[in-house]
Amino acid sequence: MRPTRTTRQTGRLALVAACAVLAALGGPAAGAHADTGGDGDQAMPFTPEEAEVQAALVAAEDDRLNQVRAITAIAPLQGGTAWKQPYRLDTGSGYTLVLTERSNAYTVSDLLELAPQTFVRQSDGSYLLTENIYLNPGAKLKLSTPGGLTLRMASSAAGFVSIVSFGGELTLQGTPQAPLEITSWDPDKDTADTDVRDGRAYIRAIGGQFRMDHTHISTLGFWSGRTGGLSLTGTDRPNTGAIDGPDALPEESETGGEPGEGAEEAEPPRNGDVTALPTGPLETPDTRFTVPDLSYVSVAIADSEIDGNAFGLFISSAAGVDISDTVVRDSLQDGVLLHRFVRSAVVERTVSENNGGDGFILSRATQQVQVTGCTARDNAGNGYTVSGRPLASGPSASGQPVDSYGSNSVSSSVAEGNGRYGIEVLGGFDVGVQNNRVEGGDMGIVARQDADTVSITGNRVTGQERQGISVRDGVLAATVTGNIVDGAATGIYIRDSEAEVRGNTIQDATSHGVSLVGDVPGSVVTFNVIAGVGPSALDTTRSDGGITVKENQTFAWYDTSSFWTKVKHYASPMTLLWVSILLLILFMAMMGVKHHGVRRGQPPRVRHPYDDKRPLPTPPPTEVPTGAQRGRHRVPVMAE
Template sequence: MATPRTTDPLTDPLTDPLTDPLTDPLTDPLTDPLTDLATKRRPGAGTRLRRAGAGAAAVLGAFAVAATLLLGASATAHADGDGDRKQKLAGQDAETQAALVADEDHRLNQVRAFTSVAPLQSTKWTVPYRLDTDNGYTLVLTERRAAYTVADLLRLAPQTFVRRKDGSYVLTENIYLNVGAKLKLSNPGGLTLRMASNRSGFVSIVSFGGELSLQGTAQAPLTVTSWDPQANKADTDVRDGRAYIRTIGGQFEMTHAKLSNLGFWSGRTGGLSLTGTDRPNTGSLEDTGQVHGKTARERERADAQDDRSTSSGDVMAMPSGALTTPDARFSTAGLSYVSGSITHSTITGNAFGIFISSATGIEISDTTVADSLEDGVVLHRFVSSSLVQRTVAKDNGGDGFILSRATQQVRISGSTAEGNGGNGYTLSGKPLADGPSASGQAVDSYGSNSVANSVAKDNGRYGVEVLGGFDVGVQNNRIEGGDMGIVARLAADKVSITGNRLTGQNRQGISVRDGVSDATVTGNIIDGPETGVYVRDSAAEIRGNTVQDATNHGVSLVGGVDGTTVSFNVIAGVGPSALDSSRSHGGASIKENQTFAWYDTSSFWVKVKHYASPMTLLWTGILLLILFSAAMGRRRRRASGRGAGIVHPYSDKAPLPAPPPDEIAVAGRRREPVMSE
């Protein structure tokens, strides 16, 4: 027998050239450190120790690598850490949940490796079979022309897919769709599927390159929920993991469905996730040579004696049908890029409502995502050419909608984000790296995303937040409440904020700051904020907006605002100033604004300081000097006229003055004239 290996070649990032650098905790600084628990065991689940022969491991590794090359690789790391808010899940037994995610990754590695090589060993592995992995049984559905149905599951797993008296079905083992397999969960009268989930463990439905379809009708919707068989109710405790549904590559379709109380901790195990054809990056690298009290050699000898099963390392395969050794974890009655659509559905109480990464052509419409522990609708890395319309995200613990880094050409239209703990909508176009990095990611920004004709109401933070990126549109939306209405920051380029109606923000209606260039803020109506439009260290065209009932400033410019234009705005309110530019520099153009309805509450000295600019003081001084000089000259002329008299230029040629003769008439005789003295 070959010497056992001490590392798993399928999960060892030091030996696997296909390890995704975006999710490799050894190289990616963006990886959540709480999830880097590759050596953790699943608590309380009877974890088996891993050991495999070198020859078998090499064969499995080769076929797994080949399968991965054919299907492609993509990143499905945890939800983007753009926000600094505290996550609800973070404080709930974080290490335990992260270890459970690592354990799930390892199980999927095991299943994927076996399904890659097993059909080449025997034709009996080309039909559905069961794997006994570390975390319980996994029913593998293999490729065939017709889709597997509820009737097929009842036949293939009579002990782990059980119909109860109330008509519901309880699933107590994992289901894995191999490449090309199709599973359609539907029932003419409606289907209720309860996925076992409690302190003993949980189950999942995972499609790897297959087609998974959840279909109900408007009259009889499909219902899927986690279920604690002992407590006979849904599992609401995420601390020990929870059932989830995941599609890795292939196609996914869900219509007229109700999903509730699924998922835990990470995006890919968050409830309903569409994650592309990535390779799980965590899992145990330990190997002690013991498997439930037996050495690997003893286990292989025992397996060889049973011609109805086969094994690879610590994975044992068995034909489908009745179980020879039932799974004791539960008690039941009687025993590459992903694409797809989600329509007319309701998702409540998941860890992450909908998590999508490495996807193209996704459509989400007429769907409600509510009461998620974290974010509602998360479009993570490398989602492109997708549409979200007429979708409601409300009362989620984090943001309502997130378009995180490396998403582009995604349009949100006619949707509503209400009562979420974070932002209503977050659009991030930041690059994956800002310089040389261990993972070697490009420094390009992403963009061409938009939110239009939508509503953001009473969210805990902002209505819409734009983080970097280019060609971002926020148009014709209605935004009510929140700390701020629309915020664009972090060097976003070509941001169009037009035609929005904003009411009741605590601080700023529209904020453009921190290096934003070529922003357009036009045609918006802003009612009741502290400051209507705020621009800081950015360049924006602020034109044709209406600000009313502002309580501090109508438009405020701070810092370097070179290239900014403020024109043809109508501003009304009460506060220190309608147009605040005293704290700015860079030559902003302010003209043709109507501020006659603004009541200025600033004091006399504040007004003096406002108008006492250096140029104003210079011209005022020059004018005063001219007036003073003129006044002093006139005064001197008047003084000289009063003291010396005015000398006529021809005074020397004037005749001497001679007084007229004075005659005195005497009766009877004439007197001679007497000359006056």
């Protein structure tokens, strides 16, 4: 049933009142690569015209939700019971069924009764939804049937529908034997909608609670994170909506009478813009001095599959996130994206594979997130991206804080066959990368961009094209211990950072075992076992800053460097100094030999420097004859 004249006029009044204070619900569209900041922003393969159309569709969705929210905030102020029951809004581009707060959750049976023409059971047992559903704060919707439910959300070139919960409770529940199936559906083509260029159906929870068990979601979403398929976001707007002061009250009564009809005695005194009101609670809050409360969404997802979405799973402004035993695959962009202000989250035993961007992203402003026992496989970007960089580096238009974020970890997980890095840490503090298995990719584990206190321990890294473990670009207090690096060109690479490299095993390296480059003050390389073939096991000639290198075992390294490379390696300033002194001594000795050359044809000799100080030689004894011996008696004569 279409809205009545009263509903239309009330809605227009509410919109006029709310336009001055309502802002767009979502942030900027997440849409570029982790290398630009770890926010899941990807370059998308669309023409400028196609990109413009999709961006306009996202803006139109924001406007529609703002309109719906404004009306749902104003409607209860009319009084009566009509607005406490579910009602429908005509938003121009289609209908929106508004589910209001009640104690029991709305079910499939309720939807069949409330929307008999737009929620229709098909001949194959599935249900086709052809209007938007909006949950008011406190409303509950549970999509589940004992024998299994297949929900097809209309999505075609003519338009698409959405299910949006604003501060409500949305539950998608199947069973192991009969999982819940939700997909976009093109009624004209009788198949899922795989074309995102004209928009696509999506599910979104803004604040409130979201729970999903044994559910398969496929081919939803387009362009932005908040319309990306399955989007779970908080909001920094007031939960009760925003209205603009005393004049926002509707002028019509519930029955549609003219303004002021039957209420002449209750009309308050008024003079111009000044109206007398009684004391006590305000019927209409004055929002000029109201500070909005943060409204986070809480998330619990288990034993589910998500495939073919624009963004597999997009979460922002959430607290208490629990994701387990779930598979996210074939997303056009990233798989699991924790965008901003996600805290106290646990992601475990979850697989993210074959996505167009990164497998898992912990974006800036996420903290206290634990990723455990997960697998990132065959993604076009990184397997895991962990960013703790600040939202701003100084004064900014949005006034964002300049502090870093941290206390995130990736542990006991697998990254294999990803197009870029296995695990990348971008800034932040107190980050743990522990006991993971990383196979293939350009690099295995990378920490960079001023990260502080990064622990890279107990990982097995194999088959990288360049570096197995790389710590570079201003990282402080990094610990690289107990790792096994096999088959990388350079096992461990430290550049312009401070790191302790201790107790690692490096095998089959083809360039360097451990390489230190640039300013690496206080770095320590000790007790490592290094084997391979290349120019050097320990490459430290390009570093400065007072490093400590000792007790490393390099006997299994075959040095392939050239003669001049070895000369350069050993030609340190101190070595050159001592060599120069030795050459000077030899030169002076030879000059002395030349000065005392050959005399009278005798062989040259080296004259003793104190030859003129020697004592005179003692002459032989002389015999003095006596009378008896007639000159034959020998008398020794001592020379003076």
